[in-house]
Amino acid sequence: MASLRISGVSVAFGGNRALDGVGLSAEPGRVTGLIGPNGAGKSTLFDVASGLRRPSSGQVFLDGRDVTRTSPAGRARRGLARTFQRLELFGRLTVRDNLLVAAELGPDRRRAHHAVTETLTRLGLTHLADSPPDALPTGVGRLVEVGRAMVIRPKVLLLDEPAAGQDSEETERFAALLRSLTDDGTAVVLVEHDMSLVMGVCDEVYVLDLGKVIASGPPEVIRNDETVLAAYLGDA
Template structure:
């Protein structure tokens, strides 16, 4: 069963439709890509899915359960975690404490400290574990957000441009991390501008443009899709 189903979600800012009847699905054990030009509505969709913004129409289902009217905290308890395009770290806490706050709120709270150390090892944050989050360079800060999201042991993980600011080597390691997360049975939804990363790790890709899904399917098919090429390169 799909971990996440978004059906006909519409969000209006004033008279403009940021999302117009968007439907996507994400399944456990798979990495689902969500791409599109700037302003396509990707982050707005994440806000709707995570409960920070209520849609004017449409439904959000997690594991078949309608959570459209539930707040962000309830969705988190259903297993959702996310990162933010504009960083939302707890800047005055150390990296370790950032993860600890999350772990203590999640299902692993009984062994929070151990869980945090495992995550620090897994994504390579040992060197910065005691650094204040505000002092981190952007690339590392994004990784800490991923780590913090993992600390609530999510079954559905929304990542908003997690690899921005990483060099080639770091991106390579990050791709491996994403694959291993999916291998653990997590449904990963990835918003990313790095097409190389998207095409190499995603099992399925949805393309958003001007608030609508204009294509969906395996990466290879999407890459050749006429509508996608037009959206990215402009009408010829």
């Protein structure tokens, strides 16, 4: 059964339909890519999935349970975590405390300190544990945000442009991290503009344009889809 299933979701801002009957499913142990040009509605879909925005129609299911009317905190307690396109780190806390807040809110708060140390080591951030996140480069800040989401051991992890600001070596390491997450059984949904990363790690890709899913399937199919080429990938 899919960990996350979004069915027929629509969102309107005034007269504009940001999402129009969008459906998506993300399964445990797999990376699901979500790509599309700027303004396609990717981050809005994440907001709907995480409960920050109510859809005008459609439903969101988490582990088969309808969570459309559940609060963001309620969804997090059911195992959904996310990162943000625009960094949402707690700037007045250190990197360690950013993760600690999350771990203490997570399912195993007695092991919070241990989980934080483990996650910092896994991400190679131990030496930055006591730094304020604002002092870090954007790419590292994104990694901290990923760590903060990981530390609550989510079943579904929504990552909004996590590789933005990273160099090629860091992106490679990040791809390895994504694979290790899926090995743990996490369902990862990845919004990303770095096509080599998306095509390299995703098991399935959804393409969004003007609020609608215009294609979905394995990366090799998407890469050759004419609609997608015209709307987003181009001839390159």
